[in-house]
Amino acid sequence: MSEQRAPGETVQREEHDRVRIFDTTLRDGEQSPGISLNRQEKLEIAHQLARLGVDVIEAGFPITSPGDFESVQAIAREVEGPVICGLARTSKQDIDAAWEAVRDSERPRIHTFIATSDIHIERKLQTTREDVKGQVRAAVAHARSYTDDVEFSPEDGSRSDVQYMAEVIQIALEEGASTINVPDTVGYTMPSEYAAMFTRLYELVPGLRDVVVSVHCHNDLGLAIANSLAGVQAGCRQVECAVNGIGERAGNASLEEIVMLLRTREPALGLWTGIDTTEIARTSRLVSRLTGYPVQPNKAIVGRNAFAHEAGIHQDGVLKERRTYEIMDATTVGLKSNAIVLGKHSGRHALRAALEEMGFKVDGQALNAAFKRFKEIADRKKQVTAMDLEALVTDELRGDDVAAFGLVDFEIGAASDRPPIARVQVRVEDGAIKLGESSGDGTLDAIFRAINAATGVDAALREFHVDAVTEGQDALGEVSVVAEVDGQTGAGQGVSTDTIEAAARAYVRALSVARARAQAGGQAIGLPEPAA
Numbered sequence: 001m002s003e004q005r006a007p008g009e010t011v012q013r014e015e016h017d018r019v020r021i022f023d024t025t026l027r028d029g030e031q032s033p034g035i036s037l038n039r040q041e042k043l044e045i046a047h048q049l050a051r052l053g054v055d056v057i058e059a060g061f062p063i064t065s066p067g068d069f070e071s072v073q074a075i076a077r078e079v080e081g082p083v084i085c086g087l088a089r090t091s092k093q094d095i096d097a098a099w100e101a102v103r104d105s106e107r108p109r110i111h112t113f114i115a116t117s118d119i120h121i122e123r124k125l126q127t128t129r130e131d132v133k134g135q136v137r138a139a140v141a142h143a144r145s146y147t148d149d150v151e152f153s154p155e156d157g158s159r160s161d162v163q164y165m166a167e168v169i170q171i172a173l174e175e176g177a178s179t180i181n182v183p184d185t186v187g188y189t190m191p192s193e194y195a196a197m198f199t200r201l202y203e204l205v206p207g208l209r210d211v212v213v214s215v216h217c218h219n220d221l222g223l224a225i226a227n228s229l230a231g232v233q234a235g236c237r238q239v240e241c242a243v244n245g246i247g248e249r250a251g252n253a254s255l256e257e258i259v260m261l262l263r264t265r266e267p268a269l270g271l272w273t274g275i276d277t278t279e280i281a282r283t284s285r286l287v288s289r290l291t292g293y294p295v296q297p298n299k300a301i302v303g304r305n306a307f308a309h310e311a312g313i314h315q316d317g318v319l320k321e322r323r324t325y326e327i328m329d330a331t332t333v334g335l336k337s338n339a340i341v342l343g344k345h346s347g348r349h350a351l352r353a354a355l356e357e358m359g360f361k362v363d364g365q366a367l368n369a370a371f372k373r374f375k376e377i378a379d380r381k382k383q384v385t386a387m388d389l390e391a392l393v394t395d396e397l398r399g400d401d402v403a404a405f406g407l408v409d410f411e412i413g414a415a416s417d418r419p420p421i422a423r424v425q426v427r428v429e430d431g432a433i434k435l436g437e438s439s440g441d442g443t444l445d446a447i448f449r450a451i452n453a454a455t456g457v458d459a460a461l462r463e464f465h466v467d468a469v470t471e472g473q474d475a476l477g478e479v480s481v482v483a484e485v486d487g488q489t490g491a492g493q494g495v496s497t498d499t500i501e502a503a504a505r506a507y508v509r510a511l512s513v514a515r516a517r518a519q520a521g522g523q524a525i526g527l528p529e530p531a532a
Protein backbone atom coordinates (compact mmCIF):
# COMPACT_ATOMS: atom_id res chain seq x y z
CA MET A 1 0.00 0.00 0.00
CA SER A 2 2.87 2.34 0.63
CA GLU A 3 3.37 2.57 -3.14
CA GLN A 4 -0.14 3.81 -3.73
CA ARG A 5 -0.19 7.44 -4.69
CA ALA A 6 -1.78 9.69 -2.07
CA PRO A 7 -4.19 12.38 -3.34
CA GLY A 8 -2.24 15.34 -4.74
CA GLU A 9 1.09 13.51 -4.53
CA THR A 10 3.42 14.37 -7.42
CA VAL A 11 6.29 12.30 -8.74
CA GLN A 12 9.55 13.55 -10.27
CA ARG A 13 9.52 12.64 -13.98
CA GLU A 14 12.47 12.32 -16.36
CA GLU A 15 12.14 12.32 -20.16
CA HIS A 16 14.09 9.07 -20.54
CA ASP A 17 11.47 7.33 -18.40
CA ARG A 18 8.62 8.38 -20.67
CA VAL A 19 6.89 5.49 -22.43
CA ARG A 20 5.43 6.47 -25.79
CA ILE A 21 1.96 5.16 -26.51
CA PHE A 22 1.63 3.97 -30.11
CA ASP A 23 -2.02 3.31 -30.77
CA THR A 24 -2.86 0.73 -33.42
CA THR A 25 -6.64 0.58 -32.92
CA LEU A 26 -7.19 1.79 -36.49
CA ARG A 27 -4.72 -0.67 -38.04
CA ASP A 28 -4.19 -3.90 -36.06
CA GLY A 29 -7.49 -3.28 -34.21
CA GLU A 30 -9.33 -2.79 -37.45
CA GLN A 31 -8.01 -6.17 -38.63
CA SER A 32 -10.25 -7.87 -36.02
CA PRO A 33 -12.88 -10.12 -37.61
CA GLY A 34 -16.11 -8.27 -38.34
CA ILE A 35 -14.75 -4.74 -37.86
CA SER A 36 -14.98 -2.41 -40.80
CA LEU A 37 -14.82 1.29 -40.02
CA ASN A 38 -15.60 3.88 -42.65
CA ARG A 39 -13.59 7.05 -43.14
CA GLN A 40 -15.79 9.23 -40.96
CA GLU A 41 -15.71 6.71 -38.12
CA LYS A 42 -11.92 6.39 -38.33
CA LEU A 43 -11.56 10.15 -38.26
CA GLU A 44 -13.77 10.38 -35.20
CA ILE A 45 -11.67 7.76 -33.39
CA ALA A 46 -8.43 9.47 -34.47
CA HIS A 47 -9.61 12.84 -33.11
CA GLN A 48 -10.47 11.15 -29.82
CA LEU A 49 -7.05 9.44 -29.71
CA ALA A 50 -5.47 12.88 -30.13
CA ARG A 51 -7.57 14.16 -27.19
CA LEU A 52 -6.44 11.14 -25.20
CA GLY A 53 -2.86 12.22 -25.88
CA VAL A 54 -1.39 9.18 -27.65
CA ASP A 55 2.07 9.77 -29.14
CA VAL A 56 1.50 7.88 -32.39
CA ILE A 57 -1.65 6.90 -34.29
CA GLU A 58 -1.12 3.99 -36.66
CA ALA A 59 -3.96 5.07 -38.93
CA GLY A 60 -4.02 2.11 -41.30
CA PHE A 61 -2.31 0.02 -43.95
CA PRO A 62 -2.71 2.25 -47.02
CA ILE A 63 -1.83 -0.28 -49.76
CA THR A 64 -4.60 -2.68 -48.69
CA SER A 65 -7.54 -0.78 -50.19
CA PRO A 66 -8.46 2.63 -51.60
CA GLY A 67 -10.75 3.09 -48.58
CA ASP A 68 -7.91 2.52 -46.14
CA PHE A 69 -5.63 4.84 -48.10
CA GLU A 70 -8.22 7.63 -48.06
CA SER A 71 -8.89 7.21 -44.34
CA VAL A 72 -5.19 7.41 -43.48
CA GLN A 73 -4.83 10.46 -45.72
CA ALA A 74 -7.83 12.19 -44.13
CA ILE A 75 -6.43 11.53 -40.64
CA ALA A 76 -2.99 12.81 -41.70
CA ARG A 77 -4.59 16.00 -43.02
CA GLU A 78 -6.96 16.68 -40.14
CA VAL A 79 -5.67 15.27 -36.89
CA GLU A 80 -3.11 17.39 -35.07
CA GLY A 81 -0.80 16.41 -32.24
CA PRO A 82 0.23 12.77 -32.56
CA VAL A 83 2.58 11.34 -35.17
CA ILE A 84 0.45 9.79 -37.94
CA CYS A 85 1.83 6.49 -39.13
CA GLY A 86 1.04 4.24 -42.12
CA LEU A 87 2.01 0.56 -42.29
CA ALA A 88 3.88 -0.91 -45.27
CA ARG A 89 5.51 -4.20 -46.17
CA THR A 90 9.00 -3.89 -47.62
CA SER A 91 7.92 -3.48 -51.26
CA LYS A 92 8.38 -0.14 -52.97
CA GLN A 93 4.63 0.07 -53.78
CA ASP A 94 3.69 -0.42 -50.13
CA ILE A 95 6.12 2.24 -48.95
CA ASP A 96 5.06 4.67 -51.67
CA ALA A 97 1.39 4.20 -50.73
CA ALA A 98 2.14 4.66 -47.02
CA TRP A 99 4.09 7.83 -47.73
CA GLU A 100 1.43 9.28 -50.04
CA ALA A 101 -1.18 8.65 -47.34
CA VAL A 102 0.72 10.21 -44.41
CA ARG A 103 2.80 12.90 -46.11
CA ASP A 104 0.37 15.73 -45.33
CA SER A 105 0.61 15.16 -41.60
CA GLU A 106 2.73 17.57 -39.58
CA ARG A 107 4.47 14.51 -38.16
CA PRO A 108 4.38 11.60 -40.64
CA ARG A 109 5.86 8.16 -39.98
CA ILE A 110 6.33 5.13 -42.23
CA HIS A 111 6.26 1.78 -40.43
CA THR A 112 7.72 -1.03 -42.53
CA PHE A 113 7.91 -4.69 -41.53
CA ILE A 114 9.00 -8.12 -42.68
CA ALA A 115 9.11 -11.45 -40.89
CA THR A 116 12.42 -12.72 -39.48
CA SER A 117 11.38 -16.09 -38.03
CA ASP A 118 12.40 -19.10 -40.10
CA ILE A 119 8.87 -20.44 -40.27
CA HIS A 120 7.63 -17.16 -41.77
CA ILE A 121 10.63 -16.74 -44.08
CA GLU A 122 10.49 -20.29 -45.42
CA ARG A 123 6.76 -21.01 -45.44
CA LYS A 124 5.04 -17.64 -45.82
CA LEU A 125 7.54 -15.54 -47.74
CA GLN A 126 9.18 -18.59 -49.38
CA THR A 127 12.51 -16.90 -49.49
CA THR A 128 15.85 -16.87 -47.64
CA ARG A 129 17.32 -15.05 -44.66
CA GLU A 130 19.75 -13.23 -47.00
CA ASP A 131 16.90 -12.03 -49.20
CA VAL A 132 15.04 -10.66 -46.16
CA LYS A 133 18.15 -8.70 -45.18
CA GLY A 134 18.30 -7.19 -48.65
CA GLN A 135 14.62 -6.26 -48.52
CA VAL A 136 15.07 -4.54 -45.16
CA ARG A 137 18.02 -2.50 -46.40
CA ALA A 138 16.13 -1.36 -49.50
CA ALA A 139 12.85 -0.71 -47.67
CA VAL A 140 14.26 1.37 -44.83
CA ALA A 141 16.48 3.33 -47.25
CA HIS A 142 13.49 4.01 -49.50
CA ALA A 143 11.29 5.08 -46.57
CA ARG A 144 14.09 7.34 -45.31
CA SER A 145 14.21 9.04 -48.71
CA TYR A 146 10.74 10.37 -47.76
CA THR A 147 10.97 11.02 -44.01
CA ASP A 148 13.33 10.87 -41.01
CA ASP A 149 10.67 9.11 -38.96
CA VAL A 150 10.88 5.45 -40.00
CA GLU A 151 9.91 2.47 -37.85
CA PHE A 152 11.01 -1.06 -38.63
CA SER A 153 9.47 -4.28 -37.23
CA PRO A 154 10.92 -7.79 -37.60
CA GLU A 155 7.56 -9.61 -37.65
CA ASP A 156 7.32 -12.72 -35.46
CA GLY A 157 10.38 -11.33 -33.67
CA SER A 158 9.79 -13.29 -30.47
CA ARG A 159 10.08 -16.59 -32.42
CA SER A 160 13.07 -15.47 -34.50
CA ASP A 161 16.67 -16.55 -34.05
CA VAL A 162 17.88 -13.62 -31.97
CA GLN A 163 21.36 -13.56 -33.56
CA TYR A 164 19.89 -13.34 -37.06
CA MET A 165 17.25 -10.80 -35.99
CA ALA A 166 20.02 -8.66 -34.49
CA GLU A 167 21.76 -8.60 -37.89
CA VAL A 168 18.52 -7.51 -39.56
CA ILE A 169 17.96 -4.79 -36.96
CA GLN A 170 21.54 -3.60 -37.44
CA ILE A 171 20.79 -3.14 -41.15
CA ALA A 172 17.61 -1.18 -40.37
CA LEU A 173 19.62 1.08 -38.07
CA GLU A 174 22.37 1.59 -40.64
CA GLU A 175 19.72 2.73 -43.11
CA GLY A 176 18.32 5.21 -40.59
CA ALA A 177 15.33 3.63 -38.81
CA SER A 178 14.56 5.65 -35.68
CA THR A 179 12.18 3.17 -33.99
CA ILE A 180 12.68 -0.60 -33.78
CA ASN A 181 9.60 -2.56 -32.78
CA VAL A 182 10.03 -6.26 -31.95
CA PRO A 183 6.60 -7.88 -31.95
CA ASP A 184 5.29 -10.98 -30.28
CA THR A 185 3.17 -11.48 -33.37
CA VAL A 186 1.49 -14.72 -32.33
CA GLY A 187 1.19 -14.07 -28.59
CA TYR A 188 3.51 -16.98 -27.79
CA THR A 189 6.26 -15.55 -25.63
CA MET A 190 6.40 -15.32 -21.82
CA PRO A 191 7.44 -12.20 -19.91
CA SER A 192 10.82 -13.58 -18.80
CA GLU A 193 11.64 -14.72 -22.36
CA TYR A 194 10.55 -11.45 -23.94
CA ALA A 195 12.64 -9.43 -21.47
CA ALA A 196 15.66 -11.71 -22.04
CA MET A 197 15.27 -11.26 -25.80
CA PHE A 198 15.50 -7.46 -25.44
CA THR A 199 18.46 -7.72 -23.07
CA ARG A 200 20.25 -9.86 -25.67
CA LEU A 201 19.34 -7.51 -28.52
CA TYR A 202 20.75 -4.53 -26.60
CA GLU A 203 23.99 -6.51 -26.20
CA LEU A 204 24.16 -7.59 -29.84
CA VAL A 205 23.11 -4.22 -31.30
CA PRO A 206 24.56 -1.39 -29.17
CA GLY A 207 22.99 1.16 -31.57
CA LEU A 208 19.58 0.24 -30.12
CA ARG A 209 20.42 2.48 -27.17
CA ASP A 210 20.21 5.52 -29.47
CA VAL A 211 16.73 4.83 -30.89
CA VAL A 212 13.30 4.06 -29.49
CA VAL A 213 12.76 0.34 -28.95
CA SER A 214 9.16 -0.80 -28.96
CA VAL A 215 6.96 -3.70 -27.85
CA HIS A 216 3.93 -5.03 -29.74
CA CYS A 217 2.23 -7.94 -27.99
CA HIS A 218 -0.70 -10.10 -28.98
CA ASN A 219 -2.93 -11.66 -26.38
CA ASP A 220 -3.29 -15.28 -27.54
CA LEU A 221 -2.22 -16.61 -24.12
CA GLY A 222 -3.56 -13.63 -22.17
CA LEU A 223 -0.02 -12.30 -21.66
CA ALA A 224 -0.06 -9.17 -23.83
CA ILE A 225 0.10 -6.74 -20.90
CA ALA A 226 2.54 -8.84 -18.87
CA ASN A 227 4.84 -9.09 -21.90
CA SER A 228 4.56 -5.37 -22.68
CA LEU A 229 5.47 -4.60 -19.07
CA ALA A 230 8.44 -6.98 -19.27
CA GLY A 231 9.58 -5.17 -22.42
CA VAL A 232 9.47 -1.69 -20.88
CA GLN A 233 11.24 -2.98 -17.78
CA ALA A 234 13.96 -4.29 -20.11
CA GLY A 235 14.40 -0.80 -21.60
CA CYS A 236 11.76 -0.36 -24.32
CA ARG A 237 10.13 3.06 -24.43
CA GLN A 238 7.25 2.57 -26.85
CA VAL A 239 4.24 0.31 -26.34
CA GLU A 240 2.04 -0.58 -29.28
CA CYS A 241 -1.49 -1.20 -28.08
CA ALA A 242 -5.16 -0.83 -29.00
CA VAL A 243 -8.20 0.60 -27.23
CA ASN A 244 -10.22 -2.19 -25.57
CA GLY A 245 -7.45 -4.58 -26.63
CA ILE A 246 -8.92 -5.18 -30.09
CA GLY A 247 -6.70 -6.65 -32.80
CA GLU A 248 -5.84 -9.76 -34.80
CA ARG A 249 -7.22 -12.98 -33.18
CA ALA A 250 -7.20 -12.53 -29.37
CA GLY A 251 -6.22 -8.88 -29.82
CA ASN A 252 -3.38 -6.55 -28.83
CA ALA A 253 -2.27 -5.29 -25.45
CA SER A 254 -5.07 -3.00 -24.35
CA LEU A 255 -4.17 0.68 -24.21
CA GLU A 256 -6.13 1.44 -21.07
CA GLU A 257 -4.54 -1.44 -19.16
CA ILE A 258 -0.92 -0.61 -19.95
CA VAL A 259 -1.49 3.11 -19.36
CA MET A 260 -3.20 2.60 -16.00
CA LEU A 261 -0.64 -0.02 -14.98
CA LEU A 262 2.19 2.44 -15.61
CA ARG A 263 0.29 5.21 -13.86
CA THR A 264 -0.92 3.25 -10.84
CA ARG A 265 2.47 1.62 -10.25
CA GLU A 266 4.53 4.65 -11.26
CA PRO A 267 6.22 4.90 -7.85
CA ALA A 268 7.48 1.32 -8.25
CA LEU A 269 8.27 1.40 -11.98
CA GLY A 270 9.48 4.97 -12.39
CA LEU A 271 7.87 5.08 -15.86
CA TRP A 272 5.18 7.41 -17.14
CA THR A 273 3.12 8.26 -20.25
CA GLY A 274 1.68 11.51 -21.62
CA ILE A 275 -1.88 10.13 -21.68
CA ASP A 276 -4.79 12.19 -20.30
CA THR A 277 -6.31 9.27 -18.42
CA THR A 278 -9.63 11.09 -17.87
CA GLU A 279 -10.34 10.51 -21.59
CA ILE A 280 -9.93 6.72 -21.30
CA ALA A 281 -13.53 5.73 -20.57
CA ARG A 282 -14.92 7.88 -23.34
CA THR A 283 -12.38 6.56 -25.86
CA SER A 284 -13.29 3.02 -24.90
CA ARG A 285 -17.02 3.71 -25.36
CA LEU A 286 -16.46 5.36 -28.74
CA VAL A 287 -14.37 2.47 -30.05
CA SER A 288 -16.85 -0.08 -28.73
CA ARG A 289 -19.77 1.72 -30.35
CA LEU A 290 -18.17 2.23 -33.71
CA THR A 291 -16.58 -1.21 -34.00
CA GLY A 292 -19.57 -3.08 -32.56
CA TYR A 293 -17.24 -4.93 -30.18
CA PRO A 294 -18.83 -4.81 -26.71
CA VAL A 295 -16.57 -4.45 -23.67
CA GLN A 296 -16.88 -7.43 -21.33
CA PRO A 297 -18.36 -6.37 -17.95
CA ASN A 298 -15.33 -7.50 -15.96
CA LYS A 299 -12.76 -5.98 -18.31
CA ALA A 300 -9.97 -4.24 -16.37
CA ILE A 301 -10.25 -0.43 -16.25
CA VAL A 302 -13.20 0.08 -18.63
CA GLY A 303 -15.58 -2.83 -17.90
CA ARG A 304 -18.94 -1.95 -16.35
CA ASN A 305 -17.91 -3.76 -13.15
CA ALA A 306 -14.32 -2.51 -12.99
CA PHE A 307 -15.24 -0.16 -10.14
CA ALA A 308 -18.38 -1.91 -8.84
CA HIS A 309 -18.47 -3.64 -5.46
CA GLU A 310 -21.00 -6.42 -4.96
CA ALA A 311 -19.97 -8.10 -1.70
CA GLY A 312 -21.23 -6.34 1.43
CA ILE A 313 -17.86 -6.49 3.11
CA HIS A 314 -16.27 -4.73 0.12
CA GLN A 315 -18.99 -2.09 -0.01
CA ASP A 316 -18.55 -1.46 3.69
CA GLY A 317 -14.79 -1.12 3.28
CA VAL A 318 -15.04 1.26 0.32
CA LEU A 319 -17.55 3.44 2.12
CA LYS A 320 -15.15 3.78 5.03
CA GLU A 321 -12.04 4.31 2.91
CA ARG A 322 -12.10 3.95 -0.89
CA ARG A 323 -8.56 2.63 -1.06
CA THR A 324 -9.41 -0.49 0.99
CA TYR A 325 -10.66 -2.17 -2.20
CA GLU A 326 -9.88 0.30 -5.00
CA ILE A 327 -6.38 0.79 -6.37
CA MET A 328 -7.54 3.50 -8.78
CA ASP A 329 -10.12 6.26 -8.58
CA ALA A 330 -12.86 5.84 -11.22
CA THR A 331 -12.68 9.55 -12.03
CA THR A 332 -9.00 9.13 -13.05
CA VAL A 333 -10.13 7.12 -16.07
CA GLY A 334 -13.10 9.40 -16.76
CA LEU A 335 -15.80 7.13 -15.36
CA LYS A 336 -18.73 8.42 -13.31
CA SER A 337 -18.78 11.83 -14.95
CA ASN A 338 -22.45 11.94 -15.78
CA ALA A 339 -23.45 15.50 -14.95
CA ILE A 340 -26.73 16.77 -16.36
CA VAL A 341 -25.83 19.14 -19.12
CA LEU A 342 -29.05 20.07 -20.88
CA GLY A 343 -32.78 20.21 -20.31
CA LYS A 344 -35.88 20.04 -22.44
CA HIS A 345 -35.83 23.75 -23.27
CA SER A 346 -32.16 24.03 -24.17
CA GLY A 347 -31.58 25.54 -27.60
CA ARG A 348 -29.18 24.97 -30.46
CA HIS A 349 -26.49 27.22 -28.95
CA ALA A 350 -26.59 25.41 -25.62
CA LEU A 351 -26.31 22.07 -27.40
CA ARG A 352 -23.38 23.24 -29.47
CA ALA A 353 -21.61 24.69 -26.40
CA ALA A 354 -22.15 21.47 -24.43
CA LEU A 355 -20.84 19.39 -27.31
CA GLU A 356 -17.82 21.65 -27.71
CA GLU A 357 -17.06 21.31 -24.03
CA MET A 358 -17.12 17.56 -24.53
CA GLY A 359 -14.71 17.91 -27.44
CA PHE A 360 -17.14 17.46 -30.36
CA LYS A 361 -17.00 20.11 -33.06
CA VAL A 362 -20.46 19.94 -34.63
CA ASP A 363 -21.60 22.56 -37.14
CA GLY A 364 -23.97 23.09 -40.07
CA GLN A 365 -25.90 20.03 -41.18
CA ALA A 366 -24.40 17.84 -38.47
CA LEU A 367 -25.51 20.32 -35.79
CA ASN A 368 -29.02 20.42 -37.25
CA ALA A 369 -29.19 16.62 -37.25
CA ALA A 370 -27.82 16.41 -33.71
CA PHE A 371 -30.28 19.07 -32.53
CA LYS A 372 -33.21 17.22 -34.06
CA ARG A 373 -32.16 14.01 -32.30
CA PHE A 374 -31.57 15.91 -29.05
CA LYS A 375 -35.08 17.39 -29.14
CA GLU A 376 -36.62 13.98 -29.78
CA ILE A 377 -34.75 12.57 -26.82
CA ALA A 378 -35.35 15.58 -24.56
CA ASP A 379 -39.10 15.17 -25.19
CA ARG A 380 -38.94 11.59 -23.95
CA LYS A 381 -36.33 11.92 -21.21
CA LYS A 382 -36.47 14.16 -18.15
CA GLN A 383 -32.74 14.90 -18.10
CA VAL A 384 -30.16 14.70 -20.86
CA THR A 385 -26.75 13.80 -19.47
CA ALA A 386 -23.25 14.03 -20.90
CA MET A 387 -23.33 10.26 -21.55
CA ASP A 388 -26.62 10.63 -23.46
CA LEU A 389 -25.18 13.40 -25.61
CA GLU A 390 -22.05 11.41 -26.29
CA ALA A 391 -24.10 8.37 -27.40
CA LEU A 392 -26.37 10.50 -29.51
CA VAL A 393 -23.60 12.39 -31.29
CA THR A 394 -21.62 9.20 -31.90
CA ASP A 395 -24.77 7.71 -33.39
CA GLU A 396 -25.26 10.78 -35.62
CA LEU A 397 -21.61 10.80 -36.70
CA ARG A 398 -21.67 7.19 -37.76
CA GLY A 399 -21.72 8.26 -41.36
CA ASP A 400 -25.00 6.88 -42.70
CA ASP A 401 -24.57 9.26 -45.61
CA VAL A 402 -21.73 7.10 -46.91
CA ALA A 403 -23.48 3.79 -46.14
CA ALA A 404 -25.60 2.11 -48.77
CA PHE A 405 -28.83 2.26 -46.77
CA GLY A 406 -30.27 4.56 -44.08
CA LEU A 407 -33.39 4.20 -41.95
CA VAL A 408 -35.82 7.05 -42.62
CA ASP A 409 -38.93 6.02 -40.69
CA PHE A 410 -40.80 3.03 -39.34
CA GLU A 411 -44.11 2.10 -37.71
CA ILE A 412 -45.47 -1.00 -36.04
CA GLY A 413 -49.10 -2.02 -36.43
CA ALA A 414 -50.33 -4.52 -33.88
CA ALA A 415 -53.74 -6.05 -33.46
CA SER A 416 -54.07 -8.18 -30.32
CA ASP A 417 -55.02 -11.37 -32.18
CA ARG A 418 -52.50 -11.07 -35.07
CA PRO A 419 -48.71 -11.02 -35.42
CA PRO A 420 -47.26 -7.50 -35.50
CA ILE A 421 -46.76 -5.81 -38.87
CA ALA A 422 -43.81 -3.47 -39.47
CA ARG A 423 -43.63 -0.82 -42.18
CA VAL A 424 -40.30 0.88 -42.87
CA GLN A 425 -38.91 3.54 -45.16
CA VAL A 426 -35.27 3.08 -46.11
CA ARG A 427 -33.04 5.38 -48.19
CA VAL A 428 -31.23 3.31 -50.82
CA GLU A 429 -28.06 3.98 -52.86
CA ASP A 430 -29.49 6.39 -55.41
CA GLY A 431 -31.18 8.45 -52.66
CA ALA A 432 -34.64 7.04 -53.40
CA ILE A 433 -36.86 6.02 -50.48
CA LYS A 434 -38.06 2.41 -50.59
CA LEU A 435 -40.92 1.01 -48.55
CA GLY A 436 -40.93 -2.40 -46.94
CA GLU A 437 -43.65 -4.22 -45.01
CA SER A 438 -43.66 -7.51 -43.18
CA SER A 439 -45.23 -9.41 -40.35
CA GLY A 440 -42.99 -11.43 -38.10
CA ASP A 441 -42.48 -13.60 -35.10
CA GLY A 442 -42.52 -10.61 -32.71
CA THR A 443 -41.94 -6.93 -33.31
CA LEU A 444 -38.18 -7.10 -33.90
CA ASP A 445 -38.48 -9.97 -36.34
CA ALA A 446 -41.17 -8.02 -38.25
CA ILE A 447 -39.01 -4.92 -38.46
CA PHE A 448 -35.91 -6.79 -39.63
CA ARG A 449 -37.94 -8.58 -42.30
CA ALA A 450 -39.47 -5.28 -43.43
CA ILE A 451 -35.95 -3.80 -43.76
CA ASN A 452 -34.89 -6.81 -45.86
CA ALA A 453 -37.94 -6.22 -48.07
CA ALA A 454 -37.20 -2.50 -48.50
CA THR A 455 -33.50 -3.00 -49.31
CA GLY A 456 -33.97 -6.15 -51.36
CA VAL A 457 -31.16 -7.75 -49.33
CA ASP A 458 -31.71 -11.17 -47.79
CA ALA A 459 -29.88 -10.57 -44.52
CA ALA A 460 -30.04 -12.84 -41.46
CA LEU A 461 -29.72 -11.69 -37.86
CA ARG A 462 -26.73 -13.32 -36.16
CA GLU A 463 -26.30 -11.37 -32.91
CA PHE A 464 -28.43 -8.95 -30.95
CA HIS A 465 -27.43 -7.10 -27.81
CA VAL A 466 -29.08 -4.24 -25.86
CA ASP A 467 -27.37 -1.98 -23.33
CA ALA A 468 -28.56 1.05 -21.38
CA VAL A 469 -26.42 4.17 -21.86
CA THR A 470 -27.46 5.60 -18.48
CA GLU A 471 -29.51 4.33 -15.57
CA GLY A 472 -33.26 4.78 -15.01
CA GLN A 473 -36.45 3.84 -16.83
CA ASP A 474 -36.06 6.57 -19.44
CA ALA A 475 -32.47 5.54 -20.26
CA LEU A 476 -31.21 5.66 -23.82
CA GLY A 477 -30.95 2.14 -25.22
CA GLU A 478 -27.97 1.13 -27.31
CA VAL A 479 -28.50 -1.86 -29.60
CA SER A 480 -25.67 -3.79 -31.29
CA VAL A 481 -26.50 -6.14 -34.11
CA VAL A 482 -24.53 -8.50 -36.34
CA ALA A 483 -26.18 -9.32 -39.68
CA GLU A 484 -25.06 -11.83 -42.29
CA VAL A 485 -25.38 -11.53 -46.07
CA ASP A 486 -24.11 -14.32 -48.36
CA GLY A 487 -21.79 -15.65 -45.65
CA GLN A 488 -20.31 -12.23 -44.78
CA THR A 489 -21.08 -10.54 -41.47
CA GLY A 490 -21.33 -6.87 -40.56
CA ALA A 491 -21.88 -5.08 -37.25
CA GLY A 492 -24.07 -2.05 -36.60
CA GLN A 493 -25.25 -0.07 -33.61
CA GLY A 494 -28.17 2.26 -32.93
CA VAL A 495 -29.13 4.55 -30.07
CA SER A 496 -32.59 5.74 -29.01
CA THR A 497 -34.92 5.90 -26.01
CA ASP A 498 -37.04 3.47 -28.04
CA THR A 499 -35.32 0.07 -28.27
CA ILE A 500 -37.20 -0.85 -31.47
CA GLU A 501 -35.95 2.30 -33.19
CA ALA A 502 -32.39 1.67 -31.95
CA ALA A 503 -32.62 -1.91 -33.23
CA ALA A 504 -33.91 -0.79 -36.64
CA ARG A 505 -31.05 1.72 -37.03
CA ALA A 506 -28.51 -0.89 -35.93
CA TYR A 507 -29.88 -3.52 -38.32
CA VAL A 508 -29.82 -1.21 -41.35
CA ARG A 509 -26.17 -0.36 -40.63
CA ALA A 510 -25.16 -3.98 -40.06
CA LEU A 511 -26.91 -5.02 -43.25
CA SER A 512 -25.10 -2.26 -45.21
CA VAL A 513 -21.68 -3.41 -43.96
CA ALA A 514 -22.40 -7.11 -44.52
CA ARG A 515 -23.73 -6.46 -48.02
CA ALA A 516 -20.68 -4.33 -48.93
CA ARG A 517 -18.43 -7.17 -47.73
CA ALA A 518 -20.39 -9.75 -49.69
CA GLN A 519 -20.10 -7.59 -52.81
CA ALA A 520 -16.35 -7.28 -52.27
CA GLY A 521 -16.15 -11.07 -52.09
CA GLY A 522 -15.16 -10.93 -48.42
CA GLN A 523 -11.93 -9.10 -49.18
CA ALA A 524 -12.78 -5.78 -47.56
CA ILE A 525 -10.21 -6.17 -44.81
CA GLY A 526 -7.88 -8.69 -46.41
CA LEU A 527 -4.34 -8.05 -47.62
CA PRO A 528 -3.46 -8.21 -51.29
CA GLU A 529 -0.95 -10.92 -52.16
CA PRO A 530 2.63 -9.79 -51.54
CA ALA A 531 4.17 -8.26 -54.63
CA ALA A 532 6.41 -10.71 -56.50
Ligand code: KIV
Pocket (backbone or CB within 6 Å): 028, 113, 153, 155, 156, 181, 183, 184, 185, 186, 216, 218
Ligand atom coordinates in the same frame (compact mmCIF):
# COMPACT_ATOMS: atom_id res chain seq x y z
O1 KIV B 1 1.78 -8.41 -34.91
C1 KIV B 1 2.62 -7.96 -35.71
O2 KIV B 1 3.71 -8.50 -35.90
C2 KIV B 1 2.26 -6.74 -36.43
C3 KIV B 1 3.37 -6.09 -37.19
C4 KIV B 1 2.88 -5.51 -38.48
C5 KIV B 1 4.01 -5.05 -36.33
O3 KIV B 1 1.16 -6.27 -36.33
Ligand code: ZN
Pocket (backbone or CB within 6 Å): 028, 183, 185, 216, 218, 248
Ligand atom coordinates in the same frame (compact mmCIF):
# COMPACT_ATOMS: atom_id res chain seq x y z
ZN1 ZN C 1 0.09 -7.09 -34.55
